[in-house]
Each structure stands twice: as structure tokens, then as C-alpha cells.
Amino acid sequence: MKRIKPYAVLLALACFLPARGAGISEYSVKSAYLFNFAKFVGWPANAFENEKSPLNIGVLGEDPFGEALDEVVEGKIVGQHPITVLRFDRFETGQAERLRKCQILFIAYSEKPRALQILSSLQGSSVLTVSEIEKFPLLGGMIMFNQAGKRIGLVVNVKAAKKAKLEISAKLLQVSKIFKPERQP
Amino acid sequence: MKIDFKNLRLKQKIILIAVASASIALLPACLMFILYERETFPKIMLKNLSNLAQLVGDNSNAALSFNDPKTAQDILNTLKTNPHILSACLYDAQGKVFARFPDNQREIQALGPAERVEKNEITPLSAKLYHVILSGRETAGVLFLESDMKEMDSRVSSYTTMTILVWVFSFLVSFLVASRLQKYVSEPLRQVVDRMKDIARGEGDLTKRLQVHGTDEIGEVSESFNTFVGKLQNVDEMKLGLISVVSHQLKTPVAEINGYIENMLEGVAGELTPRQKKYLESMKGIGQDNYRLISDLLSASKIERGVIAVDLKPVSIKQVVEISVRDYEASIRRKGLSLRLEGMDSDFMIMADKDKTVETLRNVLNNALKCTDKGTISIRVENEPEKGVIEVEDTGIGMSDETMEKLFTKSRMLGKEAGRAGAGLGLYIARSFMKLQKGDIVVRSQIGKGSCFRLELPKLIEGEGAQA
Structure with a gap:
């Protein structure tokens, strides 16, 4: 009995950790955040083809969400727009037109070297850009996931959002850090 | 306190009826008022609590959606401005506690899926409300609010106080109004009753009539009473005439x-x-x-009938006594009584009708003679500053206070003493004569010891007699 005990503990831990991780993993939380942005951000009317056309969440680069994002948005409707997920493997110049069809665009970490290029190609469109790339707001991105202790926090570049004619709800700003370019190093 | 309603005065009855009906009529209204308040207030209170939950829930929406318990806590802490909120708790979409107020509370159980619905519960001590917070079409969380019932208690008690005040006020007002208005009923009736009593006692003036107020039952009673008195007056006049x-x-x-x-x-x-x-x-x-x-x-x-006339002239008081006594001296001695005359050594003048004074004195002497079987009859003349007095005192049977009271009234005419004292009109006439002469007649008496009648007449004032 005494010899078996450590194995049993290890076994229990081994079972416990993945199970817990699957429940509230970082990316399932971030998936939920991506979906929730749809509720707290207002797009100009011309951002959609019509009232009932889908609200597209694009994932550009190496997709960290996997199934989690699809599970979150499955069957969900915001306003009158059903939610769809569009995936783009990596950024190519010719893709710009397709990226502009997204209302929310998550730029994966793999696209860090091309981040500036991507953002400039979206100039003049009303795409909410989201990323976990460091100093994303400084590059002109709108929302950055910011790991602050246990909580996944948000940094919002209000100026960039305004420029893209996006209305970010005051409630969302209340739970976010506001990016201020002057203070950033 | 037991009220003997039957024997209350009419005035008191009217006030009592008015006050009682006002109070009784108001009672159900007051009760309804309180009951209505008790019934509706919890609904109003829940509505307010629900509005508050909606507001707080809406504000917490982003905090729940983006997993920000700190902001959620800040939002819940704003509830401390509402003194009636006992506790609050914000649960996330999975039912786990996300934030709570006050935040130093004991452990709170997570909500099961079945509990994440809109519901409320009212107990005498608190009102509890669960509010589901929606984000778009999804449940973002559940807000629980618990409010005390002090507001309701204080409202119910202030309504009760108010109701009691209204009740007491209406009680007083109806009392005052009834006290003032009752006289329109009781006063005319009291006049009728007073007059009836006077006439029953034989003192009322039959020529006077009651003032009739209005044509109601009391007016009719007054009217009928006046008719009745009128008939009585006719009968009286007929009797006098006869x-x-x-x-x-x-x-x-x-x-x-x-x-x-x-x-x-x-x-x-x-x-x-x-x-x-x-x-x-x-x-x-x-x-x-x-x-x-x-x-x-x-x-x-x-x-x-008021047709008697007096002829006032200066008269010698001694002469009056002598004339009156003359007829009775023999009878007195025959009955074995002694007659004593006092104060007859000096004479003075009085202003009087000689015949009527003599008749009065004879009347008194006649009575003394009749009522005395042994002893003395004394006649005393007294010279007082303004009046001449003749007292007739006997040692006869005397009389009771009750008898003395009615002695000079005509009601004695058919009384028990009538047998002994003739028609019993003598002393009534005596007093009338004395009054007509601006004098008076009084009596003092004790049963078994005798009576003393005192006749008073004004003296002749110097200088007046010359003309007369």
C-alpha cells in the first residue's frame, strides 16, 4: 500500500490538471472575450453588407484557439448578425480585401513580424483589431490581451478605434486599461 | 365604562350618536387604508428592488463578460448608499460567486443551474431578489439583492399613526359639531319641557306662548303645546269668570x-x-x-284676573290692629286662650289700604284661632326704620316645611289642610294684598310649637302724608 500511494497522488494530479485546464484554459477565456467584444463595440452601418449579414471574427496566423472559439460562437447571434469564424493561415498582401470583411480580427502571435503591415493594410476600414502581441496598441492596434496575474486584462487604444469609426462601450472601457501613447516607452 | 343610554340627557344622546356614527363610519375606511398599504407596498418595494437590480446588473455586465471582479466589486460597493440593502451577491454565468456586498461576508454557496432564474421572496424581515443579467442573448450572470423591510415597517407605522390621528381628529370634529348643532334639537325641546313642568307645578303664566322653531316634530310639539296651553287658559278664565x-x-x-x-x-x-x-x-x-x-x-x-285695586293712605298701625282684634277677642277668650298685645303703647303711621290690611290681619288671626287649642295668641307691633311690622304668634299645631313652602299659593285650595282652614285661599289672598301694598307676609313655624306670621308694610315717609 505504502509503495502505491505516490503513484496514486500523481495519477490523481495528472487527471485533475488537464480536466481543469480544458474548463477554463487561457484560450477559451480569450475566445469568450472575442465574442463578447461583439456586444460592447458598435460598428458603423456600412461595416456590414446588410442588417442580417454575418458578423465575422477573423483569426490571422497560427490559430491558438482551436475548437474553443467555434464552440463559443456556435449558434450565437448579436443584434441580427449571426457569428462566423474566418481563418487566415498567414498574411499575404492580396488578402487585404478579405481581411476587411471581418468585423473583428485576431492577429496571432505568429504574425508579429508583419503586424505593422497588416494594420496599415486595414487603414480606413472598420475592423476591430485584437492581438496578444506586445505593444500592440503602440503599433496602432485597438485591443491587446494583457496577462495581469490570474486575470486576462485588456488594453484599449481608443484613438485607433475612433479612427476606424468604432464605438467602444464605456462599460468595456471601465474594465480595460486605456492606452496612452505619451506614457508608453 | 358602562353608559346608561336610556337615562342620558337628549343633548348627550345626540352628541353620542353623532360621534359614534362618525367614528364607526370612518373605521372601515381607516382599516382599508392600512390594509391597502400593506398589500401594495411590498409590490412597490419589489419593483424598486428589481429596478435597482436591473441597473446594477447592467453596469456589471462588462465586468462579468471580461472577468473583472474588481470593477464588479466597485459597482456592488455603490449599494452602500442605499441603507436598506442588507446584502448583495454577483454570480457569474456558471453560478460561482463573482463579487459580493458587504465583501467581508461569510462563504456563499455557488448557484446551481436551476437557481439561475428570476425570482423573489418576501418575508416579514427581508425581501430577496435574484436577477438574471443578460449580455445580448446570453446569461452573463445573476445578481442577488436582499433588502430589509424597515421602509415598509416605517411606512405602515406612519400610515397607522396618520390613520389614528385622522380618526381622533374626526372624533373631535364630530364631537364639536354635534355639541354645537345638538342645541337646535334639544334646546326647543328643553323649553317645552321646562314650560310643561312650570305649568304642572301651577306656576306657569298661561297667557305666555312658546316660540315655535321650524315645522319639524319639535315645532309640532311646541305648536300643540301652545294650543293645549291656550285651551287651559280658556278653561282657567272660564273658571275664574264662573x-x-x-x-x-x-x-x-x-x-x-x-x-x-x-x-x-x-x-x-x-x-x-x-x-x-x-x-x-x-x-x-x-x-x-x-x-x-x-x-x-x-x-x-x-x-x-288682575282687577283688584289698592287705595294706599296713611293709616295708624294701632288702629288697624284694634279693628282687627275686636271681632276675635270674644272667640279667643271663649276658647280659653289668652290674648297678649305688645308694642301698642306707641303708634305710628303706615302707608296701606286699611280695609285690605285689616282683612289680611283678620285672616291671620282666624287661622291662629283655628289652629290653637291652648296657650296664647300674641300680637306684636314693631317699629322698624322703614317698615311697620305686625307679628301674630300662636302656640298651636305648627306646620311642616313642606306645608310652609306652598302656604301662600292657591294650589293649597283643594289640599289636605283645606278641611281645617276653609277654602285655603286666605293666605294666598293675604300675600297678594300685601304685595299690592308693597309689603310682604312671611311665616316661621315649628310642628307642635306654633307658628308666627309676620306682616310687613312700608311706613309713612315724612312730608308724604300731608297730600294724602
């Missing part, structure tokens, strides 16, 4: 008969046998009594 005529018609024949008897006794119609003489003596006595009775009736009817 007495006056009859006594006037009888007086002369009786006087004539008495004259004949007198003549016969004096032997004018020839020698009388002792037996004839004895009979005539008896007839003389009866005749004199009759004459006096008729005279009294005539005088009384004249007094009643």
Missing part, C-alpha cells in the same frame, strides 16, 4: 240672610225660645263662614 259671577251673586243674599239672623237674635221678630236661639246661633256661625268663603273666592278671582 267663580267671580257665582261668588258675586251669592255674596249679597248670604249677607242678607246673615242680617236677618242677626235681627232675629236681637229679638226684632219677637221673643225666642232658648232652643230657637241656639239654632240661630249655629246658623249665624255657618252664615259668617259662608260669607268669608264667598268673599275669599271673589277676592281670589279678582286677584287672578
Whole structure:
């Protein structure tokens, strides 16, 4: 009995950790955040083809969400727009037109070297850009996931959002850090 | 406290009825008022609590969506501005506690899926509410609020106080109003009752009529009473008229008969046998009594009709006493009584109607003689500063206070004493005569010891007699 005990503990831990991780993993939380942005951000009317056309969440680069994002948005409707997920493997110049069809665009970490290029190609469109790339707001991105202790926090570049004619709800700003370019190093 | 309603005065009854009906009528209204408040207030309270939950829930929406318990806590902490909120708890979409107020609370259980619904619960001590917070079409979390019932308690108690005040106020107002208005009913009725009592006592003036207020039942009673008094007055006048005529018609024949008897006794119609003489003596006595009775009736009817006149002249008080006593001296001695005259050594003048004063004094002497079987009858003349006084005191049977009270009224006419004191009108006439002469007659008496009648008449004032 005494010899078996450590194995049993290890076994229990081994079972416990993945199970817990699957429940509230970082990316399932971030998936939920991506979906929730749809509720707290207002797009100009011309951002959609019509009232009932889908609200597209694009994932550009190496997709960290996997199934989690699809599970979150499955069957969900915001306003009158059903939610769809569009995936783009990596950024190519010719893709710009397709990226502009997204209302929310998550730029994966793999696209860090091309981040500036991507953002400039979206100039003049009303795409909410989201990323976990460091100093994303400084590059002109709108929302950055910011790991602050246990909580996944948000940094919002209000100026960039305004420029893209996006209305970010005051409630969302209340739970976010506001990016201020002057203070950033 | 038991109220003997039957024996309350009409005034009190009217006030009591008014106050009781006002109070009783108001009672259900007051109760309804309180019950209605008790019924509706919890609904209002839940509505307010629900509005508050909606507001707080809406504000917490982003905090729940983006997993920000700190902001959620800040939002919940704003509840401390509402003193009635006992506790609050924000659960996330999975039912786990996300934030709570006050934040130093004991452990709170997570909500099961079945509990994540809109519901509320009211107990006498608190109101609890679960509010589902929606984000778009998804459940973002659940807000729990618990409020105390102090607001309701204080409202119910202030409503109760107010109701009691209204009740007391209406009680007082109805009391005041009834107290003021009752006299329109009770006052005319009281006048009728007072008049009835006066007339029943024989003191009321039958020529006076009640003032009739309105045409209601009391007005009718007054009207009927006036008619009744009018008839009574007619009867009274008829009676007086009859007495006056009859006594006037009888007086002369009786006087004539008495004259004949007198003549016969004096032997004018020839020698009388002792037996004839004895009979005539008896007839003389009866005749004199009759004459006096008729005279009294005539005088009384004249007094009643107010047609009697007095002739006031200076008169010697000594002379009055002497004239009056003269007729009774023999009778007094015959009965074995002694007669004492006091204060007769000096004389003075009074202003009086000689005949009426003599008649009064004779009347008093006659009574003294009748009521006294042994002892003395004293006549005392007193010279007081402004009036002359003649007192007649006997050692007779005396009389009770009750008798004295009615002594000088005509109501004695048919009373028990009538047998002994003739028609019983003598003293009524005596007082009327004395009053007409601006004098008075009073009596003091003790049963078994005797009575003393005191006649008072104004003295002649110097300089006045010369003209008279």
C-alpha cells in the first residue's frame, strides 16, 4: 500500500490538471472575450453588407484557439448578425480585401513580424483589431490581451478605434486599461 | 365604562350618536387604508428592488463578460448608499460567486443551474431578489439583492399613526359639531319641557306662548303645546269668570240672610225660645263662614284676573290692629286662650289700604284661632326704620316645611289642610294684598310649637302724608 500511494497522488494530479485546464484554459477565456467584444463595440452601418449579414471574427496566423472559439460562437447571434469564424493561415498582401470583411480580427502571435503591415493594410476600414502581441496598441492596434496575474486584462487604444469609426462601450472601457501613447516607452 | 343610554340627557344622546356614527363610519375606511398599504407596498418595494437590480446588473455586465471582479466589486460597493440593502451577491454565468456586498461576508454557496432564474421572496424581515443579467442573448450572470423591510415597517407605522390621528381628529370634529348643532334639537325641546313642568307645578303664566322653531316634530310639539296651553287658559278664565259671577251673586243674599239672623237674635221678630236661639246661633256661625268663603273666592278671582285695586293712605298701625282684634277677642277668650298685645303703647303711621290690611290681619288671626287649642295668641307691633311690622304668634299645631313652602299659593285650595282652614285661599289672598301694598307676609313655624306670621308694610315717609 505504502509503495502505491505516490503513484496514486500523481495519477490523481495528472487527471485533475488537464480536466481543469480544458474548463477554463487561457484560450477559451480569450475566445469568450472575442465574442463578447461583439456586444460592447458598435460598428458603423456600412461595416456590414446588410442588417442580417454575418458578423465575422477573423483569426490571422497560427490559430491558438482551436475548437474553443467555434464552440463559443456556435449558434450565437448579436443584434441580427449571426457569428462566423474566418481563418487566415498567414498574411499575404492580396488578402487585404478579405481581411476587411471581418468585423473583428485576431492577429496571432505568429504574425508579429508583419503586424505593422497588416494594420496599415486595414487603414480606413472598420475592423476591430485584437492581438496578444506586445505593444500592440503602440503599433496602432485597438485591443491587446494583457496577462495581469490570474486575470486576462485588456488594453484599449481608443484613438485607433475612433479612427476606424468604432464605438467602444464605456462599460468595456471601465474594465480595460486605456492606452496612452505619451506614457508608453 | 358602562353608559346608561336610556337615562342620558337628549343633548348627550345626540352628541353620542353623532360621534359614534362618525367614528364607526370612518373605521372601515381607516382599516382599508392600512390594509391597502400593506398589500401594495411590498409590490412597490419589489419593483424598486428589481429596478435597482436591473441597473446594477447592467453596469456589471462588462465586468462579468471580461472577468473583472474588481470593477464588479466597485459597482456592488455603490449599494452602500442605499441603507436598506442588507446584502448583495454577483454570480457569474456558471453560478460561482463573482463579487459580493458587504465583501467581508461569510462563504456563499455557488448557484446551481436551476437557481439561475428570476425570482423573489418576501418575508416579514427581508425581501430577496435574484436577477438574471443578460449580455445580448446570453446569461452573463445573476445578481442577488436582499433588502430589509424597515421602509415598509416605517411606512405602515406612519400610515397607522396618520390613520389614528385622522380618526381622533374626526372624533373631535364630530364631537364639536354635534355639541354645537345638538342645541337646535334639544334646546326647543328643553323649553317645552321646562314650560310643561312650570305649568304642572301651577306656576306657569298661561297667557305666555312658546316660540315655535321650524315645522319639524319639535315645532309640532311646541305648536300643540301652545294650543293645549291656550285651551287651559280658556278653561282657567272660564273658571275664574264662573267663580267671580257665582261668588258675586251669592255674596249679597248670604249677607242678607246673615242680617236677618242677626235681627232675629236681637229679638226684632219677637221673643225666642232658648232652643230657637241656639239654632240661630249655629246658623249665624255657618252664615259668617259662608260669607268669608264667598268673599275669599271673589277676592281670589279678582286677584287672578288682575282687577283688584289698592287705595294706599296713611293709616295708624294701632288702629288697624284694634279693628282687627275686636271681632276675635270674644272667640279667643271663649276658647280659653289668652290674648297678649305688645308694642301698642306707641303708634305710628303706615302707608296701606286699611280695609285690605285689616282683612289680611283678620285672616291671620282666624287661622291662629283655628289652629290653637291652648296657650296664647300674641300680637306684636314693631317699629322698624322703614317698615311697620305686625307679628301674630300662636302656640298651636305648627306646620311642616313642606306645608310652609306652598302656604301662600292657591294650589293649597283643594289640599289636605283645606278641611281645617276653609277654602285655603286666605293666605294666598293675604300675600297678594300685601304685595299690592308693597309689603310682604312671611311665616316661621315649628310642628307642635306654633307658628308666627309676620306682616310687613312700608311706613309713612315724612312730608308724604300731608297730600294724602
